[in-house]
Amino acid sequence: MRRPGYGQQGTPVRLTCNHFAVTLSRGMDVAQYNVSVKISYADDPNDKVLVEKGANRRVMDKVRAELEKKLIFDGENTAYVLGDLSFGDKEMEVTLDKAMGASSSSGGPAKKRRADASSYKVRIKFSTKVDLGILMRKEDLHLSRAQDALRVLDVLVREQAARREYVLLRESYFHQSLGPVKDVGEGVESWSGYHASFRPCSLGLSLNLADPSTTIVIKPQLVHEFLAEYFDTSPGSIRADHLTRAKRVLKGIVVQVYTKTRHKIFGFSDEPASSQRFELKEKGADGTFRLNSTTVLQYYQARYNETLQFPNLHCVNVGKATRAVYVPMEFCSILPGQRYKRKLSGNQIRRHLDQARLLPSDRANVINSGITQLLSNSSVELQSLNVKVDSKMMSVQGRVLPAPLLKFGHRDVPVQGGRWNYNRDTVARAALPVKEWIVVCFNRKKNPFSHQDVSRIANQLKECCVQKGMAVENPGLVLVEDPSFSEHPGWERVDMMVAKMRKNNPNPGRRPGFVLCLLPSKESDAYAPFKRLFLTKEGIPNQCIAPQRNPNNQYLTNVVLKMNAKLGGYNTVLTSEFKKELPKLSYAQTMILGMDVSHGSPFSHTPSVAAMVGSFDWPRITRYSARVMAQSAKQEAFANIPSMLESLLKNFKNFQGEKGCYPQQLIVFRDGVSESQFESVLTGELQDIIKTCEGLGIRPKITLVVAQKRHHTRFLPVGQQKKNVEPGTVVDRDVAHPTNFDFFLCSHFGMLGTSRPTHYIVLYDEIGFRPDEIQMTINNLCYTYVKSTTAVSVVAPINYAHLAAKKMKNFMSLDGSETGSLSSAATRESAPPVPVLPELQGNVANTMFFV
Structure with a gap:
């Protein structure tokens, strides 16, 4: 979508931003070449020798010296040359001093090979010409040719970092010299660094420089x-x-x-x-x-x-x-400098986060130090391309959108600072009365809960429910596990507890309306099998908690909010939602969709989980149901949109009653896709959505918005750099895209560190939102997250999709023994199989089971 204009609502505010203005004094052509580097061994050519990482860069350094040309190499297969080489295609032989030994054929220590050097064959082939002059024309910065030119500048900065033996991670660079080295524990440490990338924006070309906190490396030691x-x-x-x-x-x-x-x-x-x-x-x-x-x-x-x-x-x-x-x-x-690729432990995460949080003023100092370092390292190379980078952070214009009025209890409540509380109020609408419910406790071996402890906690929770407006009777049954069972496997403990529940059920033959489960910790191995059993087999709404022996009122209130939402109630609604005054949403039946794909750790082959949530209680936009499916590992594109969306559309229609109809509008929020994937989202996922709707005989108007959290743009209030920007701060000028319909929104209150705005990009808009309308709608949606009494940093439906994917990931087992059949007969030695996730029982499938 091209930008239809700029927003006007809100209080104007001046901000500084970690973008630095970039100018070109004149354009020039850069020749792009494809590069292939292969090793020629001094002895057996079929024998594989461990080659030190980065050897191809040293090879290209030799090539640069021999050709006597200014050559920029990306470390893989592309090189840029200022001017032309005298040939279009050439093979060269390059010899390096041997930097690594090779394994000997005996079981003893390694021996050096007979050769003292390694020979490399380098093939260089002309590909195309890149016009850097296009970066001088602001109106052309959105073109694909401009992206090619920006890549030349990004590769130049990356090459300079590689020469200094920085740890490279995409456009981020880390080194011991770039900040304090901090011990994270268990043999690893954190290195500081910065992110640097050249970006097109409304003011022209800019360099986005940020400290990406730290990366974790293994300590250099024996x-x-x-x-x-x-x-x-x-x-x-x-x-x-x-x-x-x-x-x-x-x-x-x-x-x-x-x-x-x-x-x-x-x-x-x-x-x-x-x-x-x-x-x-x-x-x-x-x-x-x-x-x-x-x-x-x-x-x-x-x-x-x-x-x-x-x-x-x-x-x-x-x-x-x-x-x-x-x-x-x-x-x-x-x-030194080798990244730690395993998942951090809880203690390591806590130490890392404590070290990584920076106040806005401290972050500004780090960024200013980073730009000084970068310009010092790359000044000569940038000058050779006629590029000049300003050393002062950009000043940009923003606006602070008004917070919405919220309805809970019996009044409309104005929100201050993005936060509110229920201290003297009740929920907006309580769920149906909870008459028959059971409390179970999976105990710990040390300092276990007694039956009296569990009964007291259950009664405190019941009293808190009543205070917040819910009708909850006393629990009908309280079961406490013998502490000696804590050493049994989690699934075995759950089976024993369920058998105990059935034996002691005060109403034999009738399922309880709700089950509260006390766990010894958030990491308890009983959690996943308990959830799996009660959602997919028993079909009973439930809530797991890991409380202290004497939980405080705030903790209990948070539990009540989750319970009320799962049981069908409303915690908070927008006043404009209640009064049917939401622009575009209140005047035509509208479904809001949230889409997200959750992946395993970067170095695992765990299947990914795709989740789609959809609102179904129009004209309200607070309640959602979810559909979740597993797909191939690391696959970002949705593999099963038709089946998930069709189910959600039918649920929307059925909820309206006998005269219910399908939605006339769909607002789709997609998380987790980068700029390079926008085209595939439009040609793949959007088309799947349209075809699914047409298959049901409908064609609603569709608006598709991408939310990006993993970017490096930060805003700081001018003159108040010890404070974060105000909740509702939106920027759609200056550092936004020069032509695309996008904006940055910081909807939440940042308590620790520096607030990260969410970058929203409107890829497709048939509904016809004006900039103010879409910005206010998204900001309002950040106030409807049922688990929180604060505005969240990204729209609620995306948060729900993420929660649903995470929850269902607990049900996956690669051997299929506990979670359902496998869709592939693949073995562990081949590609990991994709499990078929078990279906949720009907009476919980359309609830907010994921919160």
Whole structure:
């Protein structure tokens, strides 16, 4: 969508922004070449040698010197040359000093190859010309040719960072020199850095520079020192059973051994150094070779006169699966700058977040320091492209949108600072009375809850429900697990509890209307099987909590809000929603959709989960139901839009009663897609939505909005850099896109650190929203999140889609033993199978079970 204009509503406010103005004094052509770098070995060409990461950059440095040209290389397969080379296609032979050793064929330590150098074949082929002059014309910055030119500048900055041996992560750069190195615990540390990318905006070209907080790297130390810290033990106490986990953490990590050569860790030996044997090829007095069996301990004593300090430790295998090479841990040094790719523990996350939070004023100082560093590193190269970057942050114009009136209790409440409370009020509409409900407690072994404790907590919650307007009777049954069961598997504990419930049910043959479940912690292994059973088999609304022995009123109120929403009530509604005064939404039957895909960790093959939520209680826009399906790992595009959307549309119609009809308008909020995926969303997902509607004989007007949270634009109030921007701050000028219909909105109150605005892009709009209408609508939707008494940072339907995907991900099991059948017969050795998620029972399927 092209921008139809600019918003006018709200109080004008002046802001500073972490964008820096960029100017070009004159345009020039840059030649783009495709590059292929291949290794030519000095000996066996079929033998694979571990090549140090970044060797291709050193190869291209040699090529640059030989060609005597200004050459910019992206580290993979593209190079840019200022001016033209004298050829269009050429192969070159480049020789580098050998930087890495290779594994020997014996089980002993690695030996250097006979060759002292490695030879590389480089093929350079002309691709196209890139016109940097297009960046001088603001009206052309949205064109694809401008993106090609921006990539040249981004690659230049990235290359300068690579030369300084920074850790590169897309357009972010980290190094020990860029800020304090902080210990996160368990053998890892955080490095500071910055993000830098050139962006088109309404004011022209800008450099977006931000501190992306930190990245986590493994501490540079000896392997046994890392493992001692990781397992919280002494170096000499590292056990054999530690090594399975250790291999998952360290496999692929580069270490430098005693010969100063570098190798990747493959795994660990089966035996300690004192007893791990291998065959050593030795030459006898008669000139013949024979194999002698020796231990690693004996080898190091005989060959290097080294006495191992920890002979009881297993060795590091720096060889291959078919050719092991064993080196004692105390002779393997982990090289600096290697990212830690495992999931952080709870303690590590807390320490990392505490270190990463920065007040706006502190963040401004870091950004100013970062631009000074970047300009210092890249000034010569930028000048060669006639590029000048201002060293002062941009000043931009914003507006603070008015907060909506909220209706709860018996009054309309004005919201101050994006926050409100229920201290003296009731919910907007209570759910149906809760007459028959059961309380179960999965206990802890240490300091367990007594029956009296659980009954007291249940009664306190019941009283809080009544105070907030819900009709809740006393629980009909309270069951407390014997603490000795805490060591049983979670699914077994749940089965035993359900059997106990059925045996003691005061109303045999009748299902309870609600079940409250007390867990010993949020990470309890009983949580997932409990949810799975009660949502997919029992079909009973439920709420899991992990309370303190004496929970406070705020905690209980938060639980009541979730209960009321799950049971069909309304906590808060917009006054304009209640009075049917929402622009565009209140005058035609409208469904709001939220779409999100939740992926596993970056280095896992866990199937992704796609979730779609839809409102169904028009003219209100507060209640949603969800449809969730699993799909291939890392697949961002929705694979099953028709089945999910058709179900939601039918639910919308059925909820209206006998005369119900399908919605006349769809407002779709899509999360998690980048700019490069916009085209596929329009040609794929949007078309699937249209075809699904047409299949039901309808064609509603559709508006499609993408919400982006993973960007690096930040706003700071002028003259008040110790404070965050006000909730409702919107920016649709200056640093917004020069032509596209987009804006930045900071809808929430930032208590810690610096507030991150959400970037909204209207990709498609048949409804015909004016800028003020869509901005106010989105800001209002951030006040309808049922779990919170604050405005949230992104529209509620996207939050709900994320919660639904996360909740259903608990039901997945790759072996299919507990969660349903598999859609593929693939084994663990092949691609991971995609599970078929179990269906929710009818009486919970259309509730807000996910909050």
